[in-house]
Amino acid sequence: MRKDSSGLMEMSQPTPQRLLKRRDFMKLFGGGIIVLFTVDVSDLFGQASRGRAYPTDINAYLRIAEDGEVTVYSGKIEMGQGVITSLAQMAADELGVSLESIHMVLGDTELCPWDMGTFGSMSTRFFGPALRSAAAEAKGVLLELASEQLKTAKDKLSVQNGVVYLTSDKDTRVTFGQLAKGQKITRKLDGKAVTKSVSEFTVMGKPVIRMDGVAKVTGKALYAGDIRLHDMVYARILRPPAHGASLKSADTSAAAKMPGVTVIKEDNLIAVLHPDPEGAEKALASIKAEFDVPKPTVDDKTIFDHLLKSAPQAQERDRKGDLAAGEKSAVSVFENQYVNGYGAHAPIETHTALARFEGGKATVWTSTQTPFPNQQQIAQALGIPPENVRVITPFVGGGFGGKSSAGLQAVEAAKLAKISGKPVQVAWSRAEEFFYDTFRPAAVVKVKSGTDSAGKICLWDYQVYFAGSRSAEQFYEVPHNLIRAYGQWGGGQVKAHLFATGPWRAPGANINVFARESQIDIMAAKAKSDPLEFRLNNTSDKRMRSVLEAAAHRFGWKKAALPSGRGYGIACGIDAGTYVATIAEIQVDKASGKVKVKRIVCAQDMGIVINPDGARMQMEGCMMMGLGYALSEEIRFKGGELLTKNFDTYELPRFSGLPEIEAILVKNDELTPQGGGEPAIVPIGAVIANAIYDAAGVRLFQMPMTPERVKEALKGM
Amino acid sequence: MKEIINFKLNGESTKLDTEGDRMLLWVLRTDLGLTGTKFGCGENLCGACTVVVGKEAVRSCQLPVREIRGKEVTTIEGLAGNGTLHPLQEAFAEHGALQCGFCTPGMIMNAYALLRKNARPTRDQIIQGMDQNLCRCAAHKRIVEAIESVAKKV
Ligand code: FES
Ligand code: FES
Numbered sequence: 001m002r003k004d005s006s007g008l009m010e011m012s013q014p015t016p017q018r019l020l021k022r023r024d025f026m027k028l029f030g031g032g033i034i035v036l037f038t039v040d041v042s043d044l045f046g047q048a049s050r051g052r053a054y055p056t057d058i059n060a061y062l063r064i065a066e067d068g069e070v071t072v073y074s075g076k077i078e079m080g081q082g083v084i085t086s087l088a089q090m091a092a093d094e095l096g097v098s099l100e101s102i103h104m105v106l107g108d109t110e111l112c113p114w115d116m117g118t119f120g121s122m123s124t125r126f127f128g129p130a131l132r133s134a135a136a137e138a139k140g141v142l143l144e145l146a147s148e149q150l151k152t153a154k155d156k157l158s159v160q161n162g163v164v165y166l167t168s169d170k171d172t173r174v175t176f177g178q179l180a181k182g183q184k185i186t187r188k189l190d191g192k193a194v195t196k197s198v199s200e201f202t203v204m205g206k207p208v209i210r211m212d213g214v215a216k217v218t219g220k221a222l223y224a225g226d227i228r229l230h231d232m233v234y235a236r237i238l239r240p241p242a243h244g245a246s247l248k249s250a251d252t253s254a255a256a257k258m259p260g261v262t263v264i265k266e267d268n269l270i271a272v273l274h275p276d277p278e279g280a281e282k283a284l285a286s287i288k289a290e291f292d293v294p295k296p297t298v299d300d301k302t303i304f305d306h307l308l309k310s311a312p313q314a315q316e317r318d319r320k321g322d323l324a325a326g327e328k329s330a331v332s333v334f335e336n337q338y339v340n341g342y343g344a345h346a347p348i349e350t351h352t353a354l355a356r357f358e359g360g361k362a363t364v365w366t367s368t369q370t371p372f373p374n375q376q377q378i379a380q381a382l383g384i385p386p387e388n389v390r391v392i393t394p395f396v397g398g399g400f401g402g403k404s405s406a407g408l409q410a411v412e413a414a415k416l417a418k419i420s421g422k423p424v425q426v427a428w429s430r431a432e433e434f435f436y437d438t439f440r441p442a443a444v445v446k447v448k449s450g451t452d453s454a455g456k457i458c459l460w461d462y463q464v465y466f467a468g469s470r471s472a473e474q475f476y477e478v479p480h481n482l483i484r485a486y487g488q489w490g491g492g493q494v495k496a497h498l499f500a501t502g503p504w505r506a507p508g509a510n511i512n513v514f515a516r517e518s519q520i521d522i523m524a525a526k527a528k529s530d531p532l533e534f535r536l537n538n539t540s541d542k543r544m545r546s547v548l549e550a551a552a553h554r555f556g557w558k559k560a561a562l563p564s565g566r567g568y569g570i571a572c573g574i575d576a577g578t579y580v581a582t583i584a585e586i587q588v589d590k591a592s593g594k595v596k597v598k599r600i601v602c603a604q605d606m607g608i609v610i611n612p613d614g615a616r617m618q619m620e621g622c623m624m625m626g627l628g629y630a631l632s633e634e635i636r637f638k639g640g641e642l643l644t645k646n647f648d649t650y651e652l653p654r655f656s657g658l659p660e661i662e663a664i665l666v667k668n669d670e671l672t673p674q675g676g677g678e679p680a681i682v683p684i685g686a687v688i689a690n691a692i693y694d695a696a697g698v699r700l701f702q703m704p705m706t707p708e709r710v711k712e713a714l715k716g717m
Numbered sequence: 718m719k720e721i722i723n724f725k726l727n728g729e730s731t732k733l734d735t736e737g738d739r740m741l742l743w744v745l746r747t748d749l750g751l752t753g754t755k756f757g758c759g760e761n762l763c764g765a766c767t768v769v770v771g772k773e774a775v776r777s778c779q780l781p782v783r784e785i786r787g788k789e790v791t792t793i794e795g796l797a798g799n800g801t802l803h804p805l806q807e808a809f810a811e812h813g814a815l816q817c818g819f820c821t822p823g824m825i826m827n828a829y830a831l832l833r834k835n836a837r838p839t840r841d842q843i844i845q846g847m848d849q850n851l852c853r854c855a856a857h858k859r860i861v862e863a864i865e866s867v868a869k870k871v
Binding site for chain 1: 739740743746747748750751752753754755756757758759760762763765792793794796797802805806807809810811813815816817818819820821822825843844845847848850851852853854855856857858859860861
């Protein structure tokens with residue numbers, strides 16, 4: 001596996017927009033066979049996304065070079081989710097070549113067609129089918145050529161490992177390279193190519209080792225901060241002490257005197273450049289700056305009231321029946337409020353970019369989930385046309401939604417490169433990473449629900465503030481139901497947050513599932529029912545029942561009413577088209593309030609599974625990462641000042657917190673592949689809250705469920 | 718003040734002429750072009766910058782270069798010998814003990830030091846020994862399994 005886009009081959013390539021014209025493909029690549037294709041996600045996003053309509057023309061392409069080499073060009077990026085492998089598997093299988101012979105060029109705005117970005121568990125779901133069709137189309141072209149060359153009907157030919165041969169005589173053969181030689185064929189996918197059925201898969205559906213594995217274990221994999229250019233310098237930038245602060249004065253005279261230091265002052269950007277990162281750091285420390293800092297009006301404790309007061313109009317979904325009638329028919333009514341503070345993405349790689357500005361053009365290597373929107377932003381900031389900006393995305397050291405926003409570090413690097421005339425690297429410190437992160441928003445959920453005399457849920461009145469309604473959809477059968485979402489996770493029009501907020505792995509879904517599944521257990525407890533049985537009793541959704549049953553079976557679930565004292569928790573949900581059910585076993589140390597998670601089992605139905613090992617890897621990652629938001633991760637702040645600056649106060653899950661983890665894939669080959677990077681994280685908060693109740697008889701309504709909060713809850717008993 | 722610092726880097730004699738209070742991490746990444754060692758926090762909190770000095774796993778973001786004078790430093794680039802992966806590297810790749818891969822060099826170097834001190838650690842000892850290395854992608858389960866698989870072979 002090669003990853004061209006991380007190399008330094010940018011010099012000889014033509015400008016990007018030309019690539020979208022079909023006739024130019026051949027000029028660019030010489031001969032061979034190229035299949036252009038489109039990924040249609042207009043259903044999901046409507047016409048416009050981030051100021052640019054999703055192209056209905058060409059979205060990605062697959063090329064078979066004259067030497068038979070196969071390359072897939074896509075604006076997607078690899079940040080750990082494994083697309084580099086799963087996409088290659090799809091192309092290899094449909095085309096009839098070995099996995100190793102597929103090359104992926106990702107996230108390079110000059111070589112790849114426009115793409116919105118990599119998020120929302122969409123790569124496999126939407127990009128996958130299109131790529132498979134393109135590969136099938138290419139195979140069709142190759143078969144036609146082979147049939148001419150071998151003077152045989154197409155149906156008498158077979159394909160394996162990049163060779164077309166006569167099915168009855170393996171020695172009558174011609175390779176893809178021989179077929180592509182001298183050809184200048186460009187096909188636009190028309191949707192007629194027939195892709196393989198699951199039973200025909202030879203590469204898909206089989207576990208394979210990650211294709212980026214060797215590069216990553218040897219330290220050879222290049223990330224944005226690893227690119228080296230002649231004469232490059234490292235920047236440190238003056239930052240305000242708090243959001244909303246304004247600069248009064250900055251004395252940079254000491255920095256200017258330091259050897260090797262260049263001071264840049266332009267508008268609000270004050271930066272120091274030095275050939276060594278520590279030299280830049282020292283220069284930054286020498287700057288005497290004064291800021292006006294607004295008086296804090298809200299902090300991490302008062303934020304929830306503040307949000308409720310700032311709520312915009314609600315958007316409704318799933319309205320059914322009549323809430324008043326539902327309340328009347330209820331024998332028990334439950335009203336609760338669930339909250340969750342701000343959360344950070346905290347990828348181990350901080351936002352990093354290297355920019356070079358030459359001859360009116362910028363080349364920027366950056367850690368981003370959205371290279372094309374970034375290209376636009378950089379162009380705008382520099383006042384040059386987008387085609388004069390090339391964004392290259394090397395491997396990304398974790399994103400989780402946090403690298404899908406404005407690309408501030410890339411804009412900063414590009415500006416500084418333009419001003420200084422040197423290649424400039426901007427790599428954020430950990431404190432900057434926390435300061436400029438687009439947090440998962442603090443959010444509040446209010447639920448009023450009711451059960452009737454038969455133990456059926458008859459009322460569901462659900463209101464969510466500032467998280468949106470992802471994964472809040474109702475799959476329990478409730479005759480009187482209403483979901484109202486006040487404000488989205490991105491903040492939207494209303495300026496309620498002091499910080500930027502944005503998508504965090506399964507945006508909004510984590511608190512929605514926390515609230516819903518906690519509330520379900522509260523009702524089950526009151527009804528003295530087993531929580532699994534209560535759920536099954538209230539839903540006939542087949543996929544949900546099957547994941548619940550699969551998880552229960554593997555876990556060895558035995559019926560008991562809540563709280564049983566065993567410390568078992570159960571929760572389920574739907575996210576990105578995938579169904580998950582999770583069961584956990586925990587222990588609560590009553591003296592310290594500490595929760596020890598012993599075991600988690602998750603069963604997932606994600607439709608057809610392309611790479612089972614990759615899918616399980618994502619599920620395991622989701623479960624373990626989820627323990628962070630459930631138990632320990634929380635941003636502390638006072639007004640616009642962040643008190644959280646590094647990992648000592650923002651506690652990520654660690655090895656010592658690793659439970660026994662089991663990821664089960666529930667077979668469902670009837671359904672096209674659904675999301676895999678996010679679903680298994682959504683029930684984790686709920687499953688832990690429910691297990692705490694089962695263990696200790698106390699209910700936690702706020703995440704993270706820190707030892708202090710657990711202790712506090714135990715006091716109230 | 719610049720000073721001459723002689724040490725062994727991945728088996729080769731290396732000479733630096735630089736300020737001795739610079740941190741090894743930046744000298745490796747900037748002067749020596751070895752970018753496999755990563756920056757994650759700069760404050761001894763994440764382990765992404767882990768290298769092995771002598772037999773010890775050390776956080777290179779906290780280690781002034783003058784302290785490596787006369788010592789042997791191994792980085793992720795020096796682990797594979799003659800084109801063959803070190804068993805730990807092989808195990809990480811095979812077990813899928815990585816996702817984004819950014820913590821991986823630090824994880825492997827930390828595990829390398831761990832196994833050099835104790836060739837057959839128990840699972841608990843592995844967990845203890847790795848606890849100060851952070852992985853945001855949460856590949857912990859497979860990292861432990863990868864290390865266990867190597868420990869078993871020795
Ligand atoms: S960068 Fe050295 S411990 Fe985090
Ligand atoms: S693999 Fe991404 S941080 Fe560990």
